[in-house]
Amino acid sequence: MKNLDKQKDRENAISFYSKLSNKEKELFRECASIILPEKKALTFDDLIQFEKAKESLLPLKDKYKISIDELFDFVREQLFIPVNIFNKKLTVLESIVKHLKEEKNLSLHKISEILGRDERNIWHTYNNSKKKYSSKIITKKIELWIPVSIFDGKLSALESVAYYLHDKLGLKFSQIADLLNRDQRTIWTSYSRAKKKYVRQK
Numbered sequence: 498m499k500n501l502d503k504q505k506d507r508e509n510a511i512s513f514y515s516k517l518s519n520k521e522k523e524l525f526r527e528c529a530s531i532i533l534p535e536k537k538a539l540t541f542d543d544l545i546q547f548e549k550a551k552e553s554l555l556p557l558k559d560k561y562k563i564s565i566d567e568l569f570d571f572v573r574e575q576l577f578i579p580v581n582i583f584n585k586k587l588t589v590l591e592s593i594v595k596h597l598k599e600e601k602n603l604s605l606h607k608i609s610e611i612l613g614r615d616e617r618n619i620w621h622t623y624n625n626s627k628k629k630y631s632s633k634i635i636t637k638k639i640e641l642w643i644p645v646s647i648f649d650g651k652l653s654a655l656e657s658v659a660y661y662l663h664d665k666l667g668l669k670f671s672q673i674a675d676l677l678n679r680d681q682r683t684i685w686t687s688y689s690r691a692k693k694k695y696v697r698q699k
Contacts, residue, residue, distance in 0.1 A: 523649065528554055576645040577644055579641075580676050588654070589677065590653070591622055592634065594626060600634070641662075641666070647660075655687045656687045656691035659673055659687040660687075670688065
C-alpha cells in the first residue's frame with residue numbers, strides 16, 4: 498500500500514511539473530536545488546536559503562491553489578535519474594530518455610514536457626538509443642541521483658548534468674567524468690558552456 502501511495506505522489510508531482518510554464522519551471526528548478534540536497538546538519542545559511550525558496554514558491558501556491566507543504570512535496574517527489582545509467586555507447590540525453598521510457602514507463606510526449614524538448618527530438622533520441630543499445634540499462638549500485646527538474650531546453654543534457662553535479666553537489670570534474678563515462682575535458686567544456694549561458698540569462 499505504501500508503494501502505491503508513493504507512486505501516486507510521484508505521478509502527481511510529474512503531472513504538476515509538466516503543466517508549469519517555462520518561467521515557472523525555472524523557478525521550480527532553483528527551489529529544487531535548495532530543497533533537494535540532503536545534509537546531515539543544516540547551517541544558518543541553509544535555513545535562510547530554505548526560507549527564500551519558500552517565498553519564491555508563493556506565486557505558484559496562489560496560482561495553483563495549493564499549500565507550501567504540498568509544493569515542497571512536489572519538489573521532493575519529482576523523478577530522479579540514477580547517475581549510473583550513463584555509458585560510453587549513448588549520449589547523455591539518449592540515456593535519460595531511454596531510462597524514463599523503459600524504466601519509468603513515461604510516454605515520449607510526457608518526457609518531452611519534462612525535459613523541455615520538442616517531442617520529435619525525443620522520438621528520434623529514443624529510436625537512436627534503441628539502435629545503439631537494444632537491452633535495458635542495468636543500474637547496480639546507485640551512487641547519486643539527479644532530479645529531472647534540472648533539465649530545460651536552454652542547455653544540453655550534458656551541460657545540465659555537469660553544472661548540477663559541480664555547482665550544486667560540489668563534485669570535481671574528474672569525479673563527474675568517471676560517473677558519466679566521459680573525458681574530463683568534455684565535462685569541463687560542457688560545464689563552462691552552461692556557466693556562460695546562465696550568466697547571460699541573468
